[in-house]
Amino acid sequence: MSEDQKKQLESQLWNIANTLRGKMGADEFRDYILGFIFFKYLSEKMHLYANSLLTEEDITEFTDIDETSADGKEMLEAIEEESVANLGYFLYPSELFHALAKKGAQAKDNFILEDLTKVLKHIETSTQGSDSEDDFEALFEEIDLDSSKLGKTVNQRNDLIAKVFTHLDAIDFKLDDVEADVLGDAYEYLIGQFASGAGKKAGEFYTPQQVSTILAKIVTADKQSGERTLKSVYDPTCGSGSLLLRVAKEVEDVDGFYGQEMNPTTYNLARMNMILHDVHFSRFDLRNEDTLEHPAKEHADLRFEAIVANPPFSAKWSASTIHETDERFSDYGKLAPKTKADFAFVQHMVHHLDENGTMACVLPHGVLFRGAAEGVIRKYLIAERNYLHAVIGLPANIFFGTGIPTCILVLKKNRHGVDSKTDDVLFIDASQGFEKVGNQNQLRTEDIEKIVSTYTARESLEKFSHLATRAEIEENDYNLNIPRYVDTFEEEEPVDLSAVADELVALENEMRTTNETISGFCKELGIKTPFKHE
CATH class of the missing domain: 3.40.50.150 (Vaccinia Virus protein VP39)
Incomplete structure (x- = not known):
């Protein structure tokens, strides 16, 4: 990715972040946008990993698996075991970020808040009993989807989150490019942006x-x-x-x-x-x-x-x-x-x-x-x-x-x-x-x-x-x-006293000439001279 493309990605993410700003402080809408970006990352990582396991199966696309059929359930169970062991967590095809974003973009039946709450909780519960449990425990607890700061009504809150999801879904994080840490760099950029707007609180989470x-x-x-x-x-x-x-x-x-x-x-x-x-x-x-x-x-x-x-x-x-x-x-x-x-x-x-x-x-x-x-x-x-x-x-x-x-x-x-x-x-x-x-x-x-x-x-x-x-x-x-220990004293240039004296004499002469001119004007106007004229 070129430097221009990187800056474009950073700009896109920051613009989406500002969609959430509303009445929130920088440290509040930070938690939402970074949490949603992270959820999208986990989804895309899960999708890519699952597809890599399906290369020799009849179904080679993770999202094509029927979650309700016996064969589908058996296949997902095997993928879950591998995913938790290697990625540390598991998501069903219907729980992927894209699936929720797609539903949220529909004209009807676009309510996703309840689904999102369940999915974020499932990411955490999928790790229970595994080596990654501590690393995922309560990871999304700061994302309060019932907060009035997202909207006064539940429908307003849903519309806002759906809008954010739609914008994020359109961005390609390029996770299949193993040579580039594009998303990681963009994430660091966002953390820095939030720090610049968080004032004194920034010191709690960010070093320049x-x-x-x-x-x-x-x-x-x-x-x-x-x-x-x-x-x-x-x-x-x-x-x-x-x-x-x-x-x-x-x-x-x-x-x-x-x-x-x-x-x-x-x-x-x-x-x-x-x-x-x-x-x-x-x-x-x-x-x-x-x-x-x-x-x-x-x-x-x-x-x-x-x-x-x-x-x-x-x-x-x-x-x-x-x-x-x-x-x-x-x-x-x-x-x-x-x-x-x-x-x-x-x-x-x-x-x-x-x-x-x-x-x-x-x-x-x-x-x-x-x-x-x-x-x-x-x-x-x-x-x-x-x-x-x-x-x-x-x-x-x-x-x-x-x-x-x-x-x-x-x-x-x-x-x-x-x-x-x-x-x-x-x-x-x-x-x-x-x-x-x-x-x-x-x-x-x-x-x-x-x-x-x-x-x-x-x-x-x-x-x-x-x-x-x-x-x-x-x-x-x-x-x-x-x-x-380190002497940074800058010695001032020596003052030429003779030159200063000459400047003072010249200034005195200039002032005397000016005073004489003013005195002449006052005399012509018949008014008192504003100073004693020698």
């Missing part, structure tokens, strides 16, 4: 693509030559799952995707996003719970090769004394403050980082210099563990819903140089590299490339980066504020 790209390239920097398979990637605050999927674009393959998300709506979106990007249900394990207070038991003993995260900035958490014996926090001597959980997320991630892994997370600038408990934790990570690998300062106003400047912390457990253990830290000040687009600042391609190449080379560049020794950091009492 430019920042995601930097994080993904950093944690896969060691994979750019040789073995390009990543064993595992983890995001403890995974939102819509976009960051995890961005990492996958930087390598040839990822064996396992892991994540945790507290918001149930966003958690559903993340699971849809995974499946829609053709990540098999056996390759991802996402959990819906508070990462700090209730870390997933299924992840407790796991260590990950790559960790990426954009945790909620300075979130509140319990900081309960019970956490003092939690192995994630117990070695540091202090817990992160109740009102600022930033370092609690860092500690959680460090705990789950594999010995040869890399983690990169976005945090507010305050983590670099705030004292008290945060200063103790920061010093422990550097002086006792030597985990801090790089600090990258980003421009202000690049995140949705907040204009604060942010930074990226990069940590590694196994930091070895060519001849000895590395204990220096790379500081990068990328705060000035951006372009303004609307109300947001955005990193350009060249800005991203400069950050990543400097990180990879670990080089000091004038007014941009500095490779600081442990002694320098100790001298600064483990304060990591970037201006202490």
Whole structure:
């Protein structure tokens, strides 16, 4: 698919999404349109898979199977078994998106809301008792077809949904093109569009693509030559799952995707996003719970090769004394403050980082210099563990819903140089590299490339980066504020005082001439001069 065709698809989907807008906020009609797109995806996937099983049967088209006949039922039973085992779910021919869209487009007998409710429920129940059950459980619970926001009457709601289905049905998602992730890219585009309209809430589910790209390239920097398979990637605050999927674009393959998300709506979106990007249900394990207070038991003993995260900035958490014996926090001597959980997320991630892994997370600038408990934790990570690998300062106003400047912390457990253990830290000040687009600042391609190449080379560049020794950091009492290490001061050009004096004399003479002219005019008019004329 060409770039123009891709943009056309994105535009089509966004226009259909706006059909649902009505009185809803961006985060509300997002759940409907993304859920319907996902249902269409599951339908087309099911259709293609079923047809692949029927190549040697008398009936070679899934939708031609008679669901009421004995032979048809037997055939569908066999297809269901294969489909649940391989796709993770099952749909009957009459339950496919196209069948509902076709019925909704009829002049008469076009009521589809009841059918749609049953179909979405059946997708979930078809997985019960199978390995994919957790991945499909309550997946469509945010789609409330009885909501008055879809229309005051049931017929109005039906007409609106039928209209959306008709428009979506006309779009070819090209799922048979295994080389292109057309729908996946379009889905990411829509998530980004919804984030731009969701204001402060956007931070709950979306990291700007430019920042995601930097994080993904950093944690896969060691994979750019040789073995390009990543064993595992983890995001403890995974939102819509976009960051995890961005990492996958930087390598040839990822064996396992892991994540945790507290918001149930966003958690559903993340699971849809995974499946829609053709990540098999056996390759991802996402959990819906508070990462700090209730870390997933299924992840407790796991260590990950790559960790990426954009945790909620300075979130509140319990900081309960019970956490003092939690192995994630117990070695540091202090817990992160109740009102600022930033370092609690860092500690959680460090705990789950594999010995040869890399983690990169976005945090507010305050983590670099705030004292008290945060200063103790920061010093422990550097002086006792030597985990801090790089600090990258980003421009202000690049995140949705907040204009604060942010930074990226990069940590590694196994930091070895060519001849000895590395204990220096790379500081990068990328705060000035951006372009303004609307109300947001955005990193350009060249800005991203400069950050990543400097990180990879670990080089000091004038007014941009500095490779600081442990002694320098100790001298600064483990304060990591970037201006202490990267001098971006621009010296002003020297002022030529003689030239300034000459300009002042010339100005004085010009003013005297002007005053004399005005005085002459006043004298001719017989009025008082507005100033004392010498």
